[in-house]
Amino acid sequence: xxxxxxxxxxxxxxxxxxxxxxxxxxxxxxxxxxxxxxxxxxxxxxxxxxxxxxxxxxxxxxxxxxxxxxxxxxxxxxxxxxxxxxxxxxxxxxxxxxxxxxxxxxxxxxxxxxxxxxxxxxxxxxxxxxxxxxxxxxxxxxxxxxxxxxxxxxxxxxxxxxxxxxxxxxxxxxxxxxxxx
Amino acid sequence: xxxxxxxxxxxxxxxxxxxxxxxxxxxxxxxxxxxxxxxxxxxxxxxxxxxxxxxxxxxxxxxxxxxxxxxxxxxxxxxxxxxxxxxxxxxxxxxxxxxxxxxxxxxxxxxxxxxxxxxxxxxxxxxxxxxxxxxxxxxxxxxxxxxxxxxxxxxxxxxxxxxxxxxxxxxxxxxxxxxxxxxxxxxxxxxxxxxxxxxxxxxxxxxxxxxxxxxxxxxxxxxxxxxxxxxxxxxxxxxxxxxxxxxxxxxxxxxxxxxxxxxxxxxxxxxxxxxxxxxxxxxxxxxxxxxxxxxxxxxxxxxxxxxxxxxxxxxxxxxxxxxxxxxxxxxxxxxxx
Numbered sequence: 319x320x321x322x323x324x325x326x327x328x329x330x331x332x333x334x335x336x337x338x339x340x341x342x343x344x345x346x347x348x349x350x351x352x353x354x355x356x357x358x359x360x361x362x363x364x365x366x367x368x369x370x371x372x373x374x375x376x377x378x379x380x381x382x383x384x385x386x387x388x389x390x391x392x393x394x395x396x397x398x399x400x401x402x403x404x405x406x407x408x409x410x411x412x413x414x415x416x417x418x419x420x421x422x423x424x425x426x427x428x429x430x431x432x433x434x435x436x437x438x439x440x441x442x443x444x445x446x447x448x449x450x451x452x453x454x455x456x457x458x459x460x461x462x463x464x465x466x467x468x469x470x471x472x473x474x475x476x477x478x479x480x481x482x483x484x485x486x487x488x489x490x491x492x493x494x495x496x497x498x499x
Numbered sequence: 500x501x502x503x504x505x506x507x508x509x510x511x512x513x514x515x516x517x518x519x520x521x522x523x524x525x526x527x528x529x530x531x532x533x534x535x536x537x538x539x540x541x542x543x544x545x546x547x548x549x550x551x552x553x554x555x556x557x558x559x560x561x562x563x564x565x566x567x568x569x570x571x572x573x574x575x576x577x578x579x580x581x582x583x584x585x586x587x588x589x590x591x592x593x594x595x596x597x598x599x600x601x602x603x604x605x606x607x608x609x610x611x612x613x614x615x616x617x618x619x620x621x622x623x624x625x626x627x628x629x630x631x632x633x634x635x636x637x638x639x640x641x642x643x644x645x646x647x648x649x650x651x652x653x654x655x656x657x658x659x660x661x662x663x664x665x666x667x668x669x670x671x672x673x674x675x676x677x678x679x680x681x682x683x684x685x686x687x688x689x690x691x692x693x694x695x696x697x698x699x700x701x702x703x704x705x706x707x708x709x710x711x712x713x714x715x716x717x718x719x720x721x722x723x724x725x726x727x728x729x730x731x732x733x734x735x736x737x738x739x740x741x742x743x744x745x746x747x748x749x750x751x752x753x754x755x756x757x758x759x760x761x762x763x764x765x766x767x768x769x770x771x772x773x774x775x776x777x778x779x780x781x782x783x784x785x786x787x788x789x790x791x792x793x794x795x796x797x798x799x800x801x802x803x804x805x806x807x808x809x810x811x812x813x814x815x816x817x818x819x820x821x822x823x824x825x826x827x828x829x830x831x832x833x834x835x836x
Binding site: 338341342345350351352353354355377378379380381382383471472 | 503505649652653654655656739742743745746749819821822823
């Protein structure tokens with residue numbers, strides 16, 4: 319199993335930390351992982367993306383041009399990465415702020431109202447965990463108990479009391495993702 | 500086994516330096532290596548631990564070249580790390596491998612060499628720190644850990660080395676008789692310097708350095724081969740380019756091409772003999788893949804010495820080649836399709 323994922327959106331949406339939690343969760347499930355952020359001029363322009371690879375084998379290139387799954391959280395990222403999903407791959411997006419929907423017919427497209435659901439939960443910070451839950455529903459590469467362990471390792475100890483809330487958000491994401499094609 | 504962590508390459512390097520007992524640290528903070536300095540200042544290494552680390556990215560490393568030549572002349576152990584960004588000059592903050600010449604061929608003045616280790620993973624960013632200190636003290640010379648923005652910025656799992664105790668003054672005296680530990684009555688002066696105006700002594704000093712570099716060349720060449728057993732064509736790549744070329748090998752093998760990867764781990768001393776052995780085994784051509792306009796290719800060509808075809812492929816300016824285009828370059832430039 320090798321899953322090559324791009325997560326892309328605005329800075330501040332928790333893109334990089336979602337990637338980190340996913341990577342840590344992968345380690346908890348005995349997988350090989352890599353986490354490669356955009357740290358360059360893009361980051362200074364307000365958009366952020368991270369490539370996460372979770373695999374049974376040693377990860378070769380941490381930098382990729384084609385992805386099994388794209389998790390897309392704003393229009394610029396959709397414009398940039400829709401074409402880079404491998405045929406037969408998956409695109410998961412939050413329709414909030416999306417003006418031109420994805421159009422490809424050769425990939426599986428899903429939507430998740432992450433921003434709305436986070437607002438419904440009364441905590442905008444759990445947005446990225448809702449998205450992570452949605453991703454894991456479609457691509458069940460890691461068990462929930464290892465996600466919880468991943469959270470424990472990637473969050474500082476003072477934030478451990480928030481783990482149940484984060485796991486609740488993961489469940490909300492899993493329950494609310496919709497297939498669009 | 501030590502604890503398993505998810506860390507950036509830069510953080511792993513900094514933590515490994517503390518665990519090796521680095522006492523002194525001189526850095527020039529600049530993207531993409533600023534995490535090293537941030538980490539070291541956060542962790543207060545002096546509270547946790549007679550070794551020195553120098554560290555920066557390309558423009559900062561330029562500023563250290565004068566000191567590196569003095570270190571070579573005076574035979575002082577030192578580990579330095581360059582997390583390379585694009586150049587020349589301030590260039591760009593994105594990954595690059597265009598400091599190969601600077602670190603393997605010189606940069607400072609005089610007939611000197613630095614051992615150059617090229618990590619291709621976060622684990623090797625951590626592992627090459629203790630290895631670097633070991634080699635630096637064994638041969639009394641500078642060891643460079645040459646990575647780039649991609650290896651420095653990415654996170655992978657890493658097992659960190661154990662914390663070593665700081666050497667006591669007695670241990671330093673016993674292990675390193677050349678160290679300046681304070682002259683006592685009745686003992687000889689010890690001088691550590693790169694300067695000697697006596698030509699005969701200076702010639703002998705240079706000969707001595709060359710004999711030492713010959714020893715290093717004989718003993719310390721390191722490299723990794725992937726799918727080279729039956730390969731007809733071989734990518735030569737180090738660091739982040741090696742990771743990408745490894746994927747190109749997978750893509751090529753899936754398409755029925757007999758391709759392999761030679762990954763130099765030491766860039767100096769260079770695995771020249773490994774390339775010659777591959778030619779003896781029937782490899783017909785090599786593609787040197789670097790994030791540069793063609794630097795390591797010169798060492799590949801020297802190793803081939805006309806016996807096999809070798810060309811360069813690489814992207815620059817902060818653009819990172821994709822595994823697909825690296826494979827295409829192999830087909831077009833070397834295999835000839």
